[in-house]
Amino acid sequence: MTDRVENILRDYFTENAFKPGDQLPNEFEMAQKLNVSRNVVREALSRLRMLGMVESRPRRGMVMAQPDLLAGLEKVLNPLLLSQDDLKDVFELRLVLELGVSEILFARKTPEDMAELEEIAERQKGLAVLTKEDEIEFHGKLYDMTGNETLHRFQSMLAPVFDHVFAAYYNKTSKSSKLEQVTHYDLFKVLKEGTAAQFRTAMYNHLAVYIDSASSR
Amino acid sequence: MTDRVENILRDYFTENAFKPGDQLPNEFEMAQKLNVSRNVVREALSRLRMLGMVESRPRRGMVMAQPDLLAGLEKVLNPLLLSQDDLKDVFELRLVLELGVSEILFARKTPEDMAELEEIAERQKGLAVLTKEDEIEFHGKLYDMTGNETLHRFQSMLAPVFDHVFAAYYNKTSKSSKLEQVTHYDLFKVLKEGTAAQFRTAMYNHLAVYIDSASSR
Structure with missing residues (x-):
């Protein structure tokens, strides 16, 4: 009723x-x-x-009133409640966003943003292992640079589910060296000196271990 | 309370x-x-x-119970209620999805799906102008081919907002010939015979008029 x-x-x-x-x-x-x-x-x-x-x-x-676009989604993104299919869909959705955001990044990047991104990437170069927080800091900054508040919030909402799926299903496969081939610092360099197409390729290689998992489901 | x-x-x-x-x-x-x-x-x-x-x-x-991931979002995607910023964010979000989905499409495409996509693209080649329904038919089939139900439903939910924004803000600029350079049939051919990277480029050119609008906001 x-x-x-x-x-x-x-x-x-x-x-x-x-x-x-x-x-x-x-x-x-x-x-x-x-x-x-x-x-x-x-x-x-x-x-x-x-x-x-x-x-x-x-x-x-x-x-x-002006509705909150993502309020409903935010409340249900609970790994314990979602079906396996939904979890995998969300996992892929984040990959799709990371790969698709290249053009907007190139159109919007500013010297100030790039300086901040460089500081993050430079600092992370010295770390043996990147924590979740490091990942969020770098990738979150990229979304921040798009100037698209919805996109930024959306991807940060997806992150816990993404980590949950990766930990649960894919962590048994050794985190292949592919993942290490393109680092956050490399991504920064391409964003600074390359083209949108090159950045898409670099991001693809950076995420290759995840993409392989997703494709072979 | x-x-x-x-x-x-x-x-x-x-x-x-x-x-x-x-x-x-x-x-x-x-x-x-x-x-x-x-x-x-x-x-x-x-x-x-x-x-x-x-x-x-x-x-x-x-x-x-298992929550419906997109139920909340679906209820608020009303162009009349969203702020201008939210509308533009959603507009871009759809572009990001279209550009990011390439790898998954290449990993999942089947001969049956390709035959169906060819039938659609072939039929649309004969049309002077594509309607919204034609656009939905072709791009919807691409999302269907990803096997990602959430992604498929998500993009079809975004479509009315996307059209609203494009009609309201960008239609004054002549739909440049760029848009015509890469047709649905061309996209089909690249998906059939090309690589994921080539498909990303082709999709970028197919959507160029929209991407230009988005980037220059």
């Missing part, structure tokens, strides 16, 4: 072209119009509030 | 390593344990039910 009312409400908002900030009818009016109980309306609105689609304003009641 | 209880419940499930199928305490027990009203618990559970994290089973009450 709540599912139905939630769908009806979303359709109603779309059909009436409600925009963020627009005043919504109150719970009582909605319940009457839809001929359902106020409890059901309250539950459906609570769901929409979770997604950021509606919010309560003091003395104005409920208004339409 | 419901936000807080929703978070507490999710943390509680994680800390106790609840897996899909596991029986959950009933509303009454949860309300007592958290010292909140049953209405608040019911609202929080309704949110989790929307995400597919919990479900009601006849005679068993509430059990843990």
